[in-house]
Amino acid sequence: MKIINDLNLKKQAENLGVSIWKTPSFLFIIVGLTNIFAMTATFIVSRQYNEPEVIVVAEGLVVSIIFSIGNLIIQQIEEVTKLNKLKSEFVSVASHQLRTPLAAIRWETELLLSKLDKGLSDKQCKSINTINILATRMTRLVNDLLDVTKIDQGKLILRKERVDMAETVSEVVDVLLPLVRAKKMNIIVKKRNKILMALSDQEKIKLVIENLITNSIKYTKTRGKIEISLSKNSGFVVFSIRDNGVGIPNSQQKEIFSKFFRSDNIVKYQTEGTGLGLYIAKSIVEQSGGRVWFQSREDVGSVFNFSLPVV
Numbered sequence: 348m349k350i351i352n353d354l355n356l357k358k359q360a361e362n363l364g365v366s367i368w369k370t371p372s373f374l375f376i377i378v379g380l381t382n383i384f385a386m387t388a389t390f391i392v393s394r395q396y397n398e399p400e401v402i403v404v405a406e407g408l409v410v411s412i413i414f415s416i417g418n419l420i421i422q423q424i425e426e427v428t429k430l431n432k433l434k435s436e437f438v439s440v441a442s443h444q445l446r447t448p449l450a451a452i453r454w455e456t457e458l459l460l461s462k463l464d465k466g467l468s469d470k471q472c473k474s475i476n477t478i479n480i481l482a483t484r485m486t487r488l489v490n491d492l493l494d495v496t497k498i499d500q501g502k503l504i505l506r507k508e509r510v511d512m513a514e515t516v517s518e519v520v521d522v523l524l525p526l527v528r529a530k531k532m533n534i535i536v537k538k539r540n541k542i543l544m545a546l547s548d549q550e551k552i553k554l555v556i557e558n559l560i561t562n563s564i565k566y567t568k569t570r571g572k573i574e575i576s577l578s579k580n581s582g583f584v585v586f587s588i589r590d591n592g593v594g595i596p597n598s599q600q601k602e603i604f605s606k607f608f609r610s611d612n613i614v615k616y617q618t619e620g621t622g623l624g625l626y627i628a629k630s631i632v633e634q635s636g637g638r639v640w641f642q643s644r645e646d647v648g649s650v651f652n653f654s655l656p657v658v
Protein backbone atom coordinates (compact mmCIF):
# COMPACT_ATOMS: atom_id res chain seq x y z
CA MET A 348 0.00 0.00 0.00
CA LYS A 349 2.82 2.38 0.98
CA ILE A 350 4.67 1.60 -2.27
CA ILE A 351 1.53 2.43 -4.28
CA ASN A 352 1.16 5.70 -2.37
CA ASP A 353 4.85 6.48 -2.91
CA LEU A 354 4.43 5.97 -6.65
CA ASN A 355 1.51 8.37 -6.83
CA LEU A 356 3.79 11.27 -7.76
CA LYS A 357 0.99 13.77 -8.30
CA LYS A 358 -0.41 13.17 -4.81
CA GLN A 359 3.07 13.29 -3.27
CA ALA A 360 3.82 16.58 -5.04
CA GLU A 361 0.54 18.03 -3.75
CA ASN A 362 1.25 16.86 -0.20
CA LEU A 363 4.75 18.30 -0.19
CA GLY A 364 3.83 21.46 -2.07
CA VAL A 365 6.53 20.95 -4.74
CA SER A 366 6.50 20.17 -8.45
CA ILE A 367 6.45 16.50 -9.53
CA TRP A 368 10.08 16.48 -10.68
CA LYS A 369 11.17 17.62 -7.23
CA THR A 370 9.41 14.82 -5.31
CA PRO A 371 11.72 12.30 -3.55
CA SER A 372 10.07 9.35 -5.36
CA PHE A 373 10.61 10.92 -8.80
CA LEU A 374 14.27 11.60 -8.02
CA PHE A 375 14.61 8.09 -6.64
CA ILE A 376 13.18 6.61 -9.88
CA ILE A 377 15.58 8.75 -11.94
CA VAL A 378 18.56 7.55 -9.88
CA GLY A 379 17.44 3.92 -10.37
CA LEU A 380 16.98 4.37 -14.13
CA THR A 381 20.35 6.13 -14.43
CA ASN A 382 22.06 3.29 -12.60
CA ILE A 383 20.48 0.71 -14.93
CA PHE A 384 21.41 2.81 -17.96
CA ALA A 385 24.95 3.36 -16.65
CA MET A 386 25.55 -0.33 -16.03
CA THR A 387 24.18 -1.34 -19.46
CA ALA A 388 26.16 1.39 -21.22
CA THR A 389 29.39 0.43 -19.43
CA PHE A 390 28.81 -3.20 -20.35
CA ILE A 391 28.22 -2.39 -24.04
CA VAL A 392 31.17 0.01 -24.26
CA SER A 393 33.59 -2.36 -22.56
CA ARG A 394 32.53 -5.19 -24.91
CA GLN A 395 33.10 -3.16 -28.03
CA TYR A 396 36.36 -1.48 -27.15
CA ASN A 397 39.46 -3.07 -25.81
CA GLU A 398 41.26 0.20 -25.19
CA PRO A 399 41.25 1.01 -21.47
CA GLU A 400 41.19 4.80 -22.26
CA VAL A 401 37.74 4.51 -23.88
CA ILE A 402 36.40 2.56 -20.92
CA VAL A 403 37.87 5.10 -18.48
CA VAL A 404 36.25 8.01 -20.39
CA ALA A 405 32.89 6.15 -20.55
CA GLU A 406 32.97 5.37 -16.84
CA GLY A 407 33.99 8.97 -16.08
CA LEU A 408 30.94 10.16 -18.05
CA VAL A 409 28.64 7.80 -16.18
CA VAL A 410 30.06 8.80 -12.80
CA SER A 411 29.58 12.49 -13.59
CA ILE A 412 25.92 11.89 -14.58
CA ILE A 413 25.29 10.02 -11.31
CA PHE A 414 27.18 12.73 -9.41
CA SER A 415 25.03 15.49 -10.99
CA ILE A 416 21.79 13.73 -10.09
CA GLY A 417 23.07 13.09 -6.55
CA ASN A 418 23.88 16.78 -6.31
CA LEU A 419 20.37 17.68 -7.45
CA ILE A 420 18.90 15.45 -4.74
CA ILE A 421 21.11 17.02 -2.08
CA GLN A 422 20.02 20.49 -3.23
CA GLN A 423 16.36 19.47 -2.90
CA ILE A 424 16.98 18.09 0.59
CA GLU A 425 18.78 21.29 1.59
CA GLU A 426 15.87 23.35 0.28
CA VAL A 427 13.34 21.27 2.23
CA THR A 428 15.45 21.49 5.40
CA LYS A 429 15.77 25.28 5.01
CA LEU A 430 12.02 25.65 4.46
CA ASN A 431 11.31 23.44 7.47
CA LYS A 432 13.61 25.58 9.63
CA LEU A 433 11.97 28.75 8.33
CA LYS A 434 8.51 27.33 9.11
CA SER A 435 9.57 26.42 12.68
CA GLU A 436 11.02 29.90 13.19
CA PHE A 437 7.85 31.50 11.85
CA VAL A 438 5.62 29.43 14.16
CA SER A 439 7.91 30.23 17.10
CA VAL A 440 7.98 34.01 16.45
CA ALA A 441 4.23 34.18 15.75
CA SER A 442 3.42 32.20 18.90
CA HIS A 443 5.68 34.38 21.07
CA GLN A 444 4.11 37.54 19.64
CA LEU A 445 0.60 36.20 20.27
CA ARG A 446 1.28 35.33 23.90
CA THR A 447 1.51 38.89 25.22
CA PRO A 448 -1.76 40.27 23.77
CA LEU A 449 -3.55 37.07 24.78
CA ALA A 450 -2.29 37.36 28.35
CA ALA A 451 -3.46 40.99 28.41
CA ILE A 452 -6.95 39.98 27.20
CA ARG A 453 -7.14 37.33 29.93
CA TRP A 454 -5.97 39.68 32.71
CA GLU A 455 -8.27 42.50 31.65
CA THR A 456 -11.35 40.28 31.33
CA GLU A 457 -10.61 38.61 34.68
CA LEU A 458 -10.23 42.05 36.26
CA LEU A 459 -13.52 43.18 34.77
CA LEU A 460 -15.30 40.08 36.01
CA SER A 461 -13.81 40.11 39.50
CA LYS A 462 -13.76 43.80 40.39
CA LEU A 463 -15.79 45.86 38.01
CA ASP A 464 -18.78 43.63 37.41
CA LYS A 465 -21.06 45.73 39.59
CA GLY A 466 -21.88 48.18 36.80
CA LEU A 467 -22.28 45.45 34.19
CA SER A 468 -25.43 43.68 33.11
CA ASP A 469 -25.66 39.86 33.11
CA LYS A 470 -25.42 39.83 29.33
CA GLN A 471 -22.25 41.94 29.41
CA CYS A 472 -20.70 39.68 32.10
CA LYS A 473 -21.51 36.64 29.99
CA SER A 474 -19.84 38.19 26.94
CA ILE A 475 -16.71 39.07 28.93
CA ASN A 476 -16.62 35.54 30.31
CA THR A 477 -16.82 34.13 26.76
CA ILE A 478 -13.92 36.36 25.68
CA ASN A 479 -11.92 35.08 28.67
CA ILE A 480 -12.66 31.43 27.87
CA LEU A 481 -11.72 31.86 24.20
CA ALA A 482 -8.50 33.74 25.07
CA THR A 483 -7.56 30.92 27.50
CA ARG A 484 -8.22 28.32 24.79
CA MET A 485 -6.12 30.27 22.32
CA THR A 486 -3.28 30.60 24.87
CA ARG A 487 -3.28 26.82 25.25
CA LEU A 488 -3.04 26.38 21.47
CA VAL A 489 -0.22 28.93 21.22
CA ASN A 490 1.65 27.19 24.07
CA ASP A 491 1.17 23.82 22.34
CA LEU A 492 2.56 25.21 19.09
CA LEU A 493 5.57 26.63 20.94
CA ASP A 494 6.20 23.29 22.65
CA VAL A 495 5.92 21.41 19.35
CA THR A 496 8.41 23.78 17.71
CA LYS A 497 10.84 23.29 20.59
CA ILE A 498 10.43 19.49 20.43
CA ASP A 499 10.99 19.45 16.65
CA GLN A 500 14.10 21.59 16.98
CA GLY A 501 15.39 19.48 19.89
CA LYS A 502 15.23 22.58 22.08
CA LEU A 503 12.70 21.47 24.68
CA ILE A 504 14.52 21.92 27.98
CA LEU A 505 13.16 19.94 30.92
CA ARG A 506 14.11 20.58 34.52
CA LYS A 507 15.12 17.57 36.56
CA GLU A 508 13.31 17.85 39.86
CA ARG A 509 11.43 15.71 42.37
CA VAL A 510 7.78 15.55 41.34
CA ASP A 511 5.25 14.43 43.92
CA MET A 512 2.98 12.54 41.53
CA ALA A 513 -0.05 12.17 43.83
CA GLU A 514 0.01 15.87 44.65
CA THR A 515 0.40 16.83 40.98
CA VAL A 516 -2.50 14.59 39.96
CA SER A 517 -4.69 16.08 42.72
CA GLU A 518 -3.89 19.64 41.63
CA VAL A 519 -4.81 18.90 38.02
CA VAL A 520 -7.99 17.01 38.96
CA ASP A 521 -9.12 19.91 41.17
CA VAL A 522 -8.74 22.36 38.30
CA LEU A 523 -10.66 20.08 35.92
CA LEU A 524 -13.51 19.20 38.32
CA PRO A 525 -15.90 21.82 36.89
CA LEU A 526 -15.54 20.18 33.46
CA VAL A 527 -16.18 16.73 34.95
CA ARG A 528 -19.25 18.00 36.79
CA ALA A 529 -20.56 19.82 33.72
CA LYS A 530 -20.62 16.47 31.89
CA LYS A 531 -22.09 14.68 34.91
CA MET A 532 -19.12 12.32 34.96
CA ASN A 533 -17.63 10.37 37.79
CA ILE A 534 -13.89 10.66 38.46
CA ILE A 535 -12.03 8.43 40.90
CA VAL A 536 -8.39 8.89 41.91
CA LYS A 537 -6.90 5.82 43.55
CA LYS A 538 -3.94 6.11 45.94
CA ARG A 539 -4.34 9.90 46.10
CA ASN A 540 -2.38 10.02 49.34
CA LYS A 541 0.45 7.66 48.46
CA ILE A 542 3.87 9.31 48.24
CA LEU A 543 5.41 8.52 44.86
CA MET A 544 8.27 10.74 43.76
CA ALA A 545 9.32 10.86 40.11
CA LEU A 546 12.23 12.60 38.43
CA SER A 547 10.98 15.06 35.81
CA ASP A 548 9.85 18.62 35.17
CA GLN A 549 6.88 19.37 37.44
CA GLU A 550 5.17 21.91 35.14
CA LYS A 551 5.56 19.76 32.04
CA ILE A 552 4.30 16.62 33.80
CA LYS A 553 1.32 18.63 34.96
CA LEU A 554 0.68 19.41 31.29
CA VAL A 555 0.93 15.70 30.36
CA ILE A 556 -1.55 14.72 33.09
CA GLU A 557 -3.86 17.58 32.11
CA ASN A 558 -3.79 16.47 28.45
CA LEU A 559 -4.65 12.86 29.34
CA ILE A 560 -7.44 13.75 31.76
CA THR A 561 -8.89 16.36 29.38
CA ASN A 562 -8.91 13.74 26.60
CA SER A 563 -10.79 11.26 28.80
CA ILE A 564 -13.33 13.97 29.61
CA LYS A 565 -13.65 15.15 26.00
CA TYR A 566 -13.92 11.69 24.47
CA THR A 567 -16.39 10.22 26.93
CA LYS A 568 -20.09 10.89 26.57
CA THR A 569 -22.01 12.31 29.52
CA ARG A 570 -22.32 10.23 32.72
CA GLY A 571 -19.07 8.48 31.91
CA LYS A 572 -16.52 7.18 34.37
CA ILE A 573 -12.83 8.03 34.68
CA GLU A 574 -10.48 6.12 36.94
CA ILE A 575 -6.95 7.37 37.68
CA SER A 576 -4.34 5.33 39.49
CA LEU A 577 -0.68 5.62 40.48
CA SER A 578 1.64 2.73 41.16
CA LYS A 579 5.29 1.80 41.36
CA ASN A 580 6.81 -0.80 39.05
CA SER A 581 10.52 -1.77 38.66
CA GLY A 582 11.96 1.66 39.42
CA PHE A 583 9.20 3.62 37.64
CA VAL A 584 6.13 5.50 38.81
CA VAL A 585 3.22 4.52 36.56
CA PHE A 586 0.25 6.82 35.95
CA SER A 587 -2.88 5.24 34.41
CA ILE A 588 -6.15 6.74 33.33
CA ARG A 589 -9.08 4.58 32.27
CA ASP A 590 -12.29 5.85 30.69
CA ASN A 591 -15.40 4.27 29.23
CA GLY A 592 -15.46 6.67 26.33
CA VAL A 593 -15.67 6.40 22.57
CA GLY A 594 -12.28 4.68 22.21
CA ILE A 595 -9.95 4.74 19.21
CA PRO A 596 -10.64 2.68 16.05
CA ASN A 597 -8.19 -0.22 15.70
CA SER A 598 -7.04 0.88 12.26
CA GLN A 599 -5.97 4.30 13.55
CA GLN A 600 -4.27 3.35 16.79
CA LYS A 601 -0.76 3.38 15.32
CA GLU A 602 -1.13 7.03 14.33
CA ILE A 603 -2.34 8.31 17.67
CA PHE A 604 0.95 9.94 18.74
CA SER A 605 1.52 11.67 15.39
CA LYS A 606 1.40 15.44 15.20
CA PHE A 607 -2.09 16.87 14.38
CA PHE A 608 -3.70 13.40 14.26
CA ARG A 609 -7.36 13.16 15.31
CA SER A 610 -9.30 9.91 14.84
CA ASP A 611 -12.30 9.72 12.50
CA ASN A 612 -14.77 8.70 15.20
CA ILE A 613 -14.34 11.93 17.19
CA VAL A 614 -13.86 14.69 14.65
CA LYS A 615 -17.61 14.68 13.85
CA TYR A 616 -18.77 15.49 17.36
CA GLN A 617 -15.75 16.94 19.19
CA THR A 618 -14.50 19.90 17.23
CA GLU A 619 -12.29 21.25 20.00
CA GLY A 620 -8.78 19.82 19.73
CA THR A 621 -5.60 20.12 17.72
CA GLY A 622 -4.11 16.64 17.74
CA LEU A 623 -0.99 17.95 19.48
CA GLY A 624 -1.60 16.87 23.09
CA LEU A 625 -0.45 13.25 22.82
CA TYR A 626 2.53 14.15 20.62
CA ILE A 627 3.70 16.64 23.25
CA ALA A 628 2.94 14.25 26.13
CA LYS A 629 4.96 11.44 24.54
CA SER A 630 7.93 13.72 23.85
CA ILE A 631 7.97 15.07 27.43
CA VAL A 632 7.69 11.62 29.02
CA GLU A 633 10.30 10.03 26.76
CA GLN A 634 12.72 12.92 27.28
CA SER A 635 12.27 12.34 31.03
CA GLY A 636 13.33 8.69 30.62
CA GLY A 637 9.84 7.14 30.68
CA ARG A 638 7.39 5.82 28.10
CA VAL A 639 3.73 6.17 27.10
CA TRP A 640 1.41 3.33 26.07
CA PHE A 641 -2.31 2.67 25.74
CA GLN A 642 -5.05 0.13 25.04
CA SER A 643 -8.31 1.15 23.47
CA ARG A 644 -11.48 -0.36 22.00
CA GLU A 645 -13.94 1.61 19.99
CA ASP A 646 -17.20 2.25 21.89
CA VAL A 647 -15.78 0.56 25.01
CA GLY A 648 -13.07 2.90 26.28
CA SER A 649 -9.37 3.58 26.62
CA VAL A 650 -6.55 3.24 29.13
CA PHE A 651 -3.58 5.60 28.76
CA ASN A 652 -0.44 5.00 30.84
CA PHE A 653 2.90 6.69 31.26
CA SER A 654 5.91 5.88 33.39
CA LEU A 655 8.63 8.08 34.89
CA PRO A 656 11.81 7.09 36.72
CA VAL A 657 11.43 6.98 40.49
CA VAL A 658 13.66 9.35 42.44
Ligand code: ADP
Pocket residue numbers: 558562563566590592593594595603608609610611613619620621622623624625626649
Ligand atom coordinates in the same frame (compact mmCIF):
# COMPACT_ATOMS: atom_id res chain seq x y z
P1 ADP B 1 -6.72 16.43 20.64
O1 ADP B 1 -7.40 15.84 21.83
O2 ADP B 1 -6.44 17.87 20.77
O3 ADP B 1 -7.41 16.09 19.36
P2 ADP B 1 -4.52 14.62 21.30
O4 ADP B 1 -3.15 14.57 20.69
O5 ADP B 1 -4.63 14.82 22.74
O6 ADP B 1 -5.26 15.76 20.48
O7 ADP B 1 -5.26 13.29 20.89
C1 ADP B 1 -5.16 12.83 19.56
C2 ADP B 1 -6.37 11.98 19.21
O8 ADP B 1 -6.32 10.76 19.95
C3 ADP B 1 -7.69 12.60 19.58
O9 ADP B 1 -8.11 13.52 18.60
C4 ADP B 1 -8.59 11.37 19.66
O10 ADP B 1 -8.95 10.95 18.35
C5 ADP B 1 -7.65 10.32 20.23
N1 ADP B 1 -7.76 10.17 21.70
C6 ADP B 1 -6.88 10.61 22.63
N2 ADP B 1 -7.29 10.26 23.88
C7 ADP B 1 -8.44 9.60 23.72
C8 ADP B 1 -9.37 8.97 24.63
N3 ADP B 1 -9.17 8.98 25.95
N4 ADP B 1 -10.46 8.35 24.11
C9 ADP B 1 -10.67 8.32 22.76
N5 ADP B 1 -9.84 8.90 21.86
C10 ADP B 1 -8.75 9.53 22.32
